[in-house]
Amino acid sequence: MKPKKYTIQDNPFFVPTTDGKTIKEHFGNATNGDSQISIAHMIAPPGWSEPFQTPEFDEYTFIIKGKKQFIIEDEVVTLQAGQSIKIEKNTRVQYSNPFTEACEYLAICLPAFSMDLVHRED
Template sequence: MSDAKYYIQKTPFVVPTDDGKYIGEHFGKASDGNTAISIAHMIAPPRWSEPFQTPEFDEYTFIIEGKKQFLIDDEPIILEAGQSIKIKAGTRVQYSNPFNQKCVYLSVCQPAFDFNKVHREEE
């Protein structure tokens, strides 16, 4: 980035996935090298889920459309559009969309998302 007072992100880094989930990182380690924070636009398809993980970063999620389920230490929490959650670093969590509609949301990680610090469990 230059010394400009602002930067408009027009081409987020699209994380390759094999489960139908869209991850467009606007700011973060993969997109602009920022290790302090990451901001990503996410779309989870219907019936999507991923393994449990215990990340080394805080993760904030804001639901824009649809619903998303969080299993935190086996406690199911369902968020709907307009709701948000902060999950603290070191918390064991599973993210999923067990519903019949896509879920569109924003994810903010602090420090930035890092595949080496997410600690996903084997399925």
């Protein structure tokens, strides 16, 4: 029997959080041990934010619904549904949803997201 050259992911890893954000990693370190790429489906509730971080990976974000705010170095950028952004590795960034509706989005990290590589500030 010929081996499959594809993988269907219908059982993503639910990343435990304490900030109300839903994270379902479809591919990456937590799901299948892939350290080259991570792909996650996320929902950030209204009022959500993370500390500033300076990751050692490129991060691509595609907004499905709602809006998401980024502070990139010293610039405030807001994306809405249908827009996407690439933030280069070693860039100081803060992600938040200061808006009144939840933000649903996809995040793709190259190499894969890892707590060892994200460098969140206290």
